[in-house]
Amino acid sequence: MTMSNKTYNIAVLPGDGTGPEVVHEGVKVLQTAADKFGFKLNFTTFDFGGDRYLRTGEVLPDSAPDELRRFDAIFLGAIGHPEVKPGILEKGILLRLRFELDQYINLRPVKLYPGVETPLKDKGPADIDYVVVRENTGGIYTGVGGISMKGTPQEVAVQSMVYNRFQVERCLRYAFEYTRRRNKTNTLALCGKTNVLTYVYDLWERAFHEIGQAEYPDIKRDYYHVDATCMWMVKNPEWFDVIVTGNMFGDIITDLGAITQGGMGIAAGGNINPEGVSMFEPIGGSAPKYTGKNVINPLAAIACGGMMLDYLGETGAADAIEKSIMNVTAHRLKSMAAGRMGYSTTEVGDLVAEGI
Ligand code: IPM
Numbered sequence: 028m029t030m031s032n033k034t035y036n037i038a039v040l041p042g043d044g045t046g047p048e049v050v051h052e053g054v055k056v057l058q059t060a061a062d063k064f065g066f067k068l069n070f071t072t073f074d075f076g077g078d079r080y081l082r083t084g085e086v087l088p089d090s091a092p093d094e095l096r097r098f099d100a101i102f103l104g105a106i107g108h109p110e111v112k113p114g115i116l117e118k119g120i121l122l123r124l125r126f127e128l129d130q131y132i133n134l135r136p137v138k139l140y141p142g143v144e145t146p147l148k149d150k151g152p153a154d155i156d157y158v159v160v161r162e163n164t165g166g167i168y169t170g171v172g173g174i175s176m177k178g179t180p181q182e183v184a185v186q187s188m189v190y191n192r193f194q195v196e197r198c199l200r201y202a203f204e205y206t207r208r209r210n211k212t213n214t215l216a217l218c219g220k221t222n223v224l225t226y227v228y229d230l231w232e233r234a235f236h237e238i239g240q241a242e243y244p245d246i247k248r249d250y251y252h253v254d255a256t257c258m259w260m261v262k263n264p265e266w267f268d269v270i271v272t273g274n275m276f277g278d279i280i281t282d283l284g285a286i287t288q289g290g291m292g293i294a295a296g297g298n299i300n301p302e303g304v305s306m307f308e309p310i311g312g313s314a315p316k317y318t319g320k321n322v323i324n325p326l327a328a329i330a331c332g333g334m335m336l337d338y339l340g341e342t343g344a345a346d347a348i349e350k351s352i353m354n355v356t357a358h359r360l361k362s363m364a365a366g367r368m369g370y371s372t373t374e375v376g377d378l379v380a381e382g383i
Pocket residue numbers: 117118121122278310
């Protein structure tokens with residue numbers, strides 16, 4: 028076992044609802060991995076989220092992005108509060124941090140762990156193991172657009188899908204590099220809609236083939252329209268190795284991907300700035316109805332912790348976390364669903380920690 032002896036400063040944003048509960052288990056497992064593999068984690072907790080907003084009226088202090096930039100990584104639970112109008116916290120915390128910290132990649136593995144039930148008939152862990160590289164700071168999410176004549180029968184609303192060549196290229200290069208490093212079938216699929224979005228996905232497609240041909244001749248290139256991608260993710264998930272796509276399509280297809288790997292209790296993701304600070308967060312939301320009941324599945328958050336260690340270079344510890352998760356899904360949990368795991372949230376955290 029290699030000991031790195033390093034210290035990493037981690038910003039922890041437990042957030043709303045069940046966020047704090049799953050983050051608690053994530054931190055527990057991370058701490059165990061750090062002790063075992065001989066590195067140090069310094070955790071600093073921030074209270075950004077719905078409760079703080081309701082108390083103070085402030086969504087995110089303007090100093091937050093700069094403060095967070097000083098950390099090695101950010102570990103986030105969930106954002107979203109039932110008493111706050113949808114959009115305020117999501118835009119004001121999550122999207123703002125992704126944009127201001129320039130986390131231009133959203134990395135979302137779709138991996139079915141052993142023992143986990145999938146709604147896909149006749150498919151198992153050997154079939155469902157791919158990664159979606161979602162562009163994370165552009166597209167429809169930039170909010171370019173507006174409303175005029177609001178409230179009248181002539182009301183007009185526009186929200187534009189905006190991409191420039193630079194954004195597209197850096198995302199594609201990341202995806203090509205990632206595919207090469209993953210070294211599974213060395214296949215990168217672009218998910219677009221070139222038959223309708225003839226400007227934006229034309230740009231993506233040209234850049235995809237130009238960069239691929241010139242810089243990554245060893246990587247096979249596939250193309251799928253987004254609607255067809257959804258179909259094949261259900262019918263033939265084994266075709267996929269890495270999928271790269273824009274922000275909106277990436278958001279949509281990763282929920283589909285998540286359910287094929289057992290749902291929100293297990294799906295992990297990372298908002299990556301390869302040159303800056305990255306933020307790891309489960310794909311699932313704050314699940315307010317389960318808050319405080321100690322029944323939510325913490326595996327997604329724990330897996331995020333593993334992704335974070337991998338990103339920090341602690342690959343041995345990251346592998347150990349993933350192996351322990353797989354052991355727990357294969358031999359312990361009855362279901363991935365909240366309340367039906369056969370164990371409490373804290374017990375699942377203990378099981379994974381013990382397995383490291
Ligand atoms: C996600 C979420 C967010 C998104 C929301 C909460 C803004 O759905 O991380 O996938 O749309 O990106």
